[in-house]
Amino acid sequence: MIESFANFLGNTGAAALFQNGGPDAIKTIIMLAIACVLLYLAIVKKYEPLLLLPIAFGMLLSNLPMIKDSSAIMMHTEWFTDTQYMIDGHINVGMIAREGGLLDLLYLGVKLGIYPPLIFVGIGCMTDFGPLIANPKSILLGAAAQFGVFFTFIGALVISALVPSIAWGVKEAASIGIIGGADGPTAIYVTKSLAPSLLPAIAVAAYSYMALIPIIQPPFMKLLTTKKARGVVMDQLRPVSKTEKIIFPIVVTLVVAFIIPDAVSLVGCLMLGNLLKESGVCDRLVDTAQNALMNIVTIFLGITVGATATASSFLSASTLGIVALGLVAFIFSTCGGLLLGDLMYVLTKGKVNPLIGSAGVSAVPMAARVSQSVGQKENPSNFLLMHAMGPNVAGVIGSAVAAGVFLSMFNGM
């Protein structure tokens, strides 16, 4: 009786907390505290709560103190990152399926690259490419706003060269840079392939800064544009026929596939969703893809990405560096879009409002809304929203292409 009670005590989480001594216990407590702070940001501050809340709770679940090798462990991050658990450098799917906890099994969907493309199907169903088709030159703003991605790539390599405690190679640098694409699923898709140990930090940075776009962007928008240019009222967009909207996703998939096949799993799924919507003959599938499917995948994605945040990988100088560089990436992407917007303003002799350039970072539709609200401050009767949606959806294609560039260059190295 007493023996079994003692046994029970030895198996409690409180006992497990101290099994590896004091320093580890403190790290665990810090991780739990970080999870609670993120929960606070998600619930009270409403920073992208649909993702940040599952991420934060996943972090909480995987950092709960557990006795070593207990069957209650939901997530074994080391199985996915440590080569000693792998077969020839590949994850041991058989072992994970037999012995893994719930989160291990769900994480396979991230590791095998299933969730981000599925989310893109849902995003495609909700995206209207009409403004882009009506104003083709706005697609270039979506390309210019990927500048932050590549600038941050250089920045990450430089930091790696300067700071001895940070060892980022090209793969890590690419994963950090892609934060500047301001597109959560794309960032996760690149990072799980190139630098899986950085996944939680990059996901948290990407989603937090996306929520902060209305605070990050406006100062730079005012800095890089003139008062006169901000007040420009753009011509109304031409009507776009249904035929064009149906052909567009097919053409984009073909063009992207011929140039950069590594981007097809993201762009192809985005365009599949869009074609489902524009065809008008798959209403039931559209309903499922943009609601049920997307919500289910979001829960799985959020909770497992959060669960990969272990004390050893998350509590390091590298996480601080990622948070700092993520901000740099967002700022430079914004500036890239704005500068091309300024150039277009000059070349078209004042027909393009440069404010729509900052919407080239993908975060749909937040970035376009920021362009709208900054433009309206200058000229209350100005409606830039639809004009900004063009670069905005182009940014989604642009960052998926940038992701494909990184994957084709560095994957498998």
Added chain:
Amino acid sequence: MNLDQALISGHGITLPQAFSTGGETAVIGMGIVFSVLIILMIVLNLFKVIFYREKKAEPAAAVTEPIPAVQPAAEEENEEELIAVITAAIAASLNTSTYNLNIKSIRRVSPGRPAWNRAGLNETINNRF
């Protein structure tokens, strides 16, 4: 691309290495992103040439007609009545007369919430009665 082992592992990268590899990747990367999107821009410009002109004839008639008229001519009796009702509702909410309004088009927007959500809302409302 052939890369130094240091650049892959991240240990012992030198500053010149960081700048040269980073710069090279950035130039190639931005080049590819721009070339893909420029090709799409060209395709979209072709769209305009191919699809927009033939459409111009139709909407031109449809657009000019409603401007002098208060309401566009509708084929069905019912539809005309519906347009009149909507015009009156807009006029009432704007505190003006229907004579000051030009209704150019009326489009049905899809309901913002999914069917289950709507059903749930209706049920909740009915329960409160």
